[in-house]
Amino acid sequence: QKEVEQNSGPLSVPEGAIASLNCTYSDRGSQSFFWYRQYSGKSPELIMSIYSNGDKEDGRFTAQLNKASQYVSLLIRDSQPSDSATYLCAVNMKGGADGLTFGKGTHLIIQP
Amino acid sequence: DAGVIQSPRHEVTEMGQEVTLRCKPISGHDYLFWYRQTMMRGLELLIYFNNNVPIDDSGMPEDRFSAKMPNASFSTLKIQPSEPRDSAVYFCASSFWGATEAFFGQGTRLTVV
Numbered sequence: 001q002k003e004v005e006q007n008s009g010p011l012s013v014p015e016g017a018i019a020s021l022n023c024t025y026s027d028r029g030s031q032s033f034f035w036y037r038q039y040s041g042k043s044p045e046l047i048m049s050i051y052s053n054g055d056k057e058d059g060r061f062t063a064q065l066n067k068a069s070q071y072v073s074l075l076i077r078d079s080q081p082s083d084s085a086t087y088l089c090a091v092n093m094k095g096g097a098d099g100l101t102f103g104k105g106t107h108l109i110i111q112p
Numbered sequence: 113d114a115g116v117i118q119s120p121r122h123e124v125t126e127m128g129q130e131v132t133l134r135c136k137p138i139s140g141h142d143y144l145f146w147y148r149q150t151m152m153r154g155l156e157l158l159i160y161f162n163n164n165v166p167i168d169d170s171g172m173p174e175d176r177f178s179a180k181m182p183n184a185s186f187s188t189l190k191i192q193p194s195e196p197r198d199s200a201v202y203f204c205a206s207s208f209w210g211a212t213e214a215f216f217g218q219g220t221r222l223t224v225v
Contacts (some may be wrong), residue, residue: 034214042204043216044155088155099168100214101146106156 002027002093006103014111019076019104023089026070032092033065034100035074039085048074079110116217118204122224130192133220135204136185145214146179146189147203155203161187194224 003026013019021035032051034096037045050056050063050072062075072091076083086107117136125131137144145160149212159169164181172179181187191198201221207214 043218046213046215049213076180099147099157099160101157102147104190 001019002068002101003012004089004091005103006087006089006106008104009107010109011106012085012109012111013081015081017074017079019079019110020081021044021074021076021089021109023072023074023103023107025089025091025093025100025101026093027051027093028067028070030067030070030093033063033072034090035061035063035072035089035094036090037085038105044088076108079111081110084108085111113202114203114204116215118202118217118220120220121218122178122223124220124225127195127224129223129224130190131194131198131222133137133189133202133204135187135189135224136219137206138202138215139185141206141208141215142184143207143209143214144181144187145205145207146187147205147216149203149219150199158189182201193223194222196220196224199224 005024019101035045035048037042048061048063053065053067055062057070060077064073086105088105090102119134136182142163146158147155149155158171159179160167161181179189201219203219204217205214
């Protein structure tokens, strides 16, 4: 069974601090990795994608990928209350044309 | 572009009834995905299409579930007969390059009583 694992949380972080979200995946052949943000009652929204080892930065967000360790992370700098949401890690385990396998998500709470 | 459009947004039905969920993908996207989200199981891929052709339906839980894509701008997910355990939020998503950069619709919250 190919899996994506995340700590469900809640993860509580003070406003202005760095929030660190982690994800592991089981299929070593996985090709593409994504972070989605989902507010309560809303649909998942893509915020980051990463395809190669290392870091990828976009504004306050940094995605980190380590294929050898089968590990993906998302860092949110200068956390804001509006960042409070569930963050879903998603993995394309076959590459090319295939649906994404999602983790169950980490619930992040930014405390003002 | 209006994004992925799903209808209805909410559906309440009685056990045993037929339910049809609808999806209009983003124009130009050639992949369409149906997902189901529950608290217990998270987001699960049910089926996906490429150029209107079903590619992988291994996630469809039972024969009571069926999906069609008669043209590039419309897809349906049908449950017949519906059961209370089908209660979930059903999302449709579309993408341009397979599973990369998938964009989700607003979802249909289905309640079977």
